[in-house]
Amino acid sequence: MAGLREIEKQFFPLQKIQDVIDLFKHELKDNEPNLTLLSIVLGVIENILTVNRAVSSDADKSNTLEPIFPVIELSTIEALYTKFVTHIKKSVDKTKFPDKFATRELVKIVSDVVWCCLSKSFKDRAHLQSLYSFLTGNKLDCFGVAFAVVAAFQILEYNDVHLSLSEDHAWVVFGEDLKETAEVTWHGKGNEDKRGQPITASVVEKSWLYLNGRPVTCNRHMEVAAIVSGINPSINLTVDSVEMGSLQQELLWLLYDLGHLSKYPMALGNLGDLEEISPTPGRPPPVDIFEEAIQSSKVHYNNQHVYPFTYLGGYHYRNQNYKQALKAWAEASNAVKNFNYNREDEEIYKEFLEVGNDLIPTMMKQVASENASRIHHTSISYDPECYADFLRFYDGICEWEEDSKTPVLHITWAKQLVNSLAKFDPTVRKLIHLTSEDGDESSSSSESEEESEEEREIIQDENRNQKKKVKAKKGKTHDQEKSDKINGQTEDS
Ligand SMILES: FC(F)(F)Cc1cc2c(N3CCN(c4nnc(C(F)(F)F)s4)CC3)ncnc2s1
Numbered sequence: 001m002a003g004l005r006e007i008e009k010q011f012f013p014l015q016k017i018q019d020v021i022d023l024f025k026h027e028l029k030d031n032e033p034n035l036t037l038l039s040i041v042l043g044v045i046e047n048i049l050t051v052n053r054a055v056s057s058d059a060d061k062s063n064t065l066e067p068i069f070p071v072i073e074l075s076t077i078e079a080l081y082t083k084f085v086t087h088i089k090k091s092v093d094k095t096k097f098p099d100k101f102a103t104r105e106l107v108k109i110v111s112d113v114v115w116c117c118l119s120k121s122f123k124d125r126a127h128l129q130s131l132y133s134f135l136t137g138n139k140l141d142c143f144g145v146a147f148a149v150v151a152a153f154q155i156l157e158y159n160d161v162h163l164s165l166s167e168d169h170a171w172v173v174f175g176e177d178l179k180e181t182a183e184v185t186w187h188g189k190g191n192e193d194k195r196g197q198p199i200t201a202s203v204v205e206k207s208w209l210y211l212n213g214r215p216v217t218c219n220r221h222m223e224v225a226a227i228v229s230g231i232n233p234s235i236n237l238t239v240d241s242v243e244m245g246s247l248q249q250e251l252l253w254l255l256y257d258l259g260h261l262s263k264y265p266m267a268l269g270n271l272g273d274l275e276e277i278s279p280t281p282g283r284p285p286p287v288d289i290f291e292e293a294i295q296s297s298k299v300h301y302n303n304q305h306v307y308p309f310t311y312l313g314g315y316h317y318r319n320q321n322y323k324q325a326l327k328a329w330a331e332a333s334n335a336v337k338n339f340n341y342n343r344e345d346e347e348i349y350k351e352f353l354e355v356g357n358d359l360i361p362t363m364m365k366q367v368a369s370e371n372a373s374r375i376h377h378t379s380i381s382y383d384p385e386c387y388a389d390f391l392r393f394y395d396g397i398c399e400w401e402e403d404s405k406t407p408v409l410h411i412t413w414a415k416q417l418v419n420s421l422a423k424f425d426p427t428v429r430k431l432i433h434l435t436s437e438d439g440d441e442s443s444s445s446s447e448s449e450e451e452s453e454e455e456r457e458i459i460q461d462e463n464r465n466q467k468k469k470v471k472a473k474k475g476k477t478h479d480q481e482k483s484d485k486i487n488g489q490t491e492d493s
Contacts (some may be wrong), residue, residue: 003085004078008037012074017247020045024224024251028258032159033224035151036131040080042227043132044072049241050234051127069243080135088113088152101160102153102174104182108196110156111184114140114148115195123186129230143230145185146170150223163223165216167266167307168347169209171199173217188344208339208348214301221260228252229267240277249274253283263300268293269311276315286315294331306335310351322363322380329355330389333396341404349408352397357416360390364423384431387424391432 011023020041027033048054048070091113097106119138127133128141134148146163149172153161161174169187174180186193187209204210218226228251233244252261252271261267272289279285290312297305309332316325332355336348367379380386394417401408 004034004037004074004081008034009074009078012072012077014041014045014072016069017243017250020247021250021254024228024254028221028224028254028260031220032154033220035147035154035220035223035227036084037077037081038224039131039147039151039227040077040084040135041072042231043130044076044080045070045247046127046130046231046233046244047132047136049244050232053235053241080132083135084131084151085155087117088155092152092156094156101176102158104180104196104198107149107161107172107174107182107184110152111145111149111182111195114145114152114184118145124189126232126234129232130227142185142187143170143226146172147223147227147230149184154220159220162220163218163226165218165226165266166209166211167305168345171215178217188346191344206338206340207342208306208336208345209342211301212304212339214304216264216266216301221255221258222264225252225255225260225264225267228255229264229270245274245277249278249280253280263296265293265297265301265305265308268296269307272311272315276318287312290315297335303335304338306332306348306351309335310355313355317359317363322367323383323386325359325363326380326386326389326393329360330392330396333393333400335396337396337399339400341400341406341408343406352408353413356393356397357412360393360420361416364420368423381424382428384428387428388432390420390424391434 007026008023011019011026014020014023023041024033024038027038049068054068054070088110092106092109097103114134117134117138118140121139123139123141125139125141128137128139129144129147131144131148131151133144134140140148143165147170150161150163153174158174160176160178161172162178164171164173164181170185171181171183174182181199183194183197183199185195199210201213204213206212216222228248231244231248231251233240233242233248235241249271252267252274255261255267256271261271268289272286272293275283275289276286290308293308293311297303297308309328313325313328313332316322316328333352336352339345341349364381367381371379371381397408397413
């Protein structure tokens with residue numbers, strides 16, 4: 001790929017959101033949308049609208065409705081574009097690689113070409129995902145490094161190197177039939193990077209981080225969807241740029257209409273979140289979009305993605321549809337139970353920790369206080385389906401922990417479980433018929449009374465034993481390991 005094509009230059013200067021949409025529309029008509037150009041454009045806009053926001057003088061504070069969309073000059077973009085193309089082309093001697101398809105050696109070289117320029121400081125800050133960040137600040141996050149490698153291969157005119165995405169990691173696939181895989185970036189804190197290594201079946205097996213071998217394998221159009229989905233409109237922890245958010249939303253709808261989100265559940269989830277914040281007239285409601293993400297995971301990824309359910313659960317929780325929230329979280333747990341938990345799965349652990357130890361307790365408290373004031377009881381604490389979903393939520397987490405190298409549950413989980421269990425009315429507990437996987441009925445109403453008494457005894461024993469165990473235990477519970485990771489480890493290279 002040479003310099004910018006004439007047709008691309010005609011879209012500049014970009015003066016409003018529609019100009020950016022038009023540029024993306026043009027690039028997406030092509031079967032090789034220019035990843036480097038699009039990433040730089042999004043990075044420049046995001047930087048101006050979030051990081052280096054033009055401080056408005058008092059004068060234009062009056063018409064705050066006036067969008068502050070920046071004018072993006074061709075010269076700005078072309079300088080950065082040429083810098084990246086030159087850097088890649090002068091660092092890779094293509095004559096040594098005559099094959100049409102990439103080799104593992106070449107993937108490692110290109111990963112090194114990106115890696116060697118990175119500054120060693122903070123890598124989990126916001127706005128470090130684009131080539132703009134790489135070219136102006138020598139900083140990239142985990143996703144950004146993997147994307148830069150794929151953009152570099154497009155410049156070197158390989159069309160077999162593609163981005164492979166799990167829910168918390170990124171790597172590349174390459175070779176004649178995309179059968180080869182390679183690590184090209186790091187993951188998490190305190191983990192040595194494994195760049196250049198293949199992702200082997202033993203690493204992938206029952207691993208959430210590698211989605212048990214069902215990651216999102218992108219084509220060029222889905223790589224465009226990944227950088228659009230990776231747009232971060234946040235100005236700070238509490239404020240988002242309205243302009244950046246609507247640019248991301250409109251680009252996601254463009255990609256949606258072109259069919260490039262159909263195999264990308266997380267991008268659909270992102271779109272659902274944006275639609276909750278500011279609904280687009282004539283577009284489906286957020287729950288429909290979250291449902292599409294769930295269907296996409298079921299159809300294309302053997303229902304092994306967890307986030308589609310936590311997107312939906314979070315939405316229902318925020319909108320106080322507590323029955324549906326519990327159902328979504330039970331299904332999230334049903335998805336995660338087939339994995340074995342290990343130290344690199346912290347992100348999904350934190351999602352379940354928040355649901356079990358913060359969102360559900362808060363929900364039960366609110367419902368309890370509502371019940372106190374209301375005469376008839378229609379709420380979840382009297383609904384056997386809610387209680388069943390509550391139990392399935394915990395049951396899936398227990399199964400997730402089974403056979404795992406790292407424990408998931410600890411004393412806080414047990415305490416919260418007891419608190420939440422107690423918030424369900426005893427009558428509702430009688431109505432539950434627990435069946436095991438092979439479908440045999442294991443309890444009737446009378447038994448379940450003793451069972452709940454028995455349950456309480458088991459849990460109290462659990463608490464007592466757990467306390468003893470914690471003192472005696474040699475191994476590290478998740479939290480101890482986590483605190484070690486935060487304290488003990490130096491910033492990873
Ligand atoms: F490449 C990595 F390593 F960064 C892994 C990826 C993450 C991610 C993403 N995310 C991550 C999950 N994410 C979520 N936001 N809310 C979530 C939920 F908990 F509500 F479900 S999950 C934000 C967007 N959105 C699109 N694509 C990707 S590829």
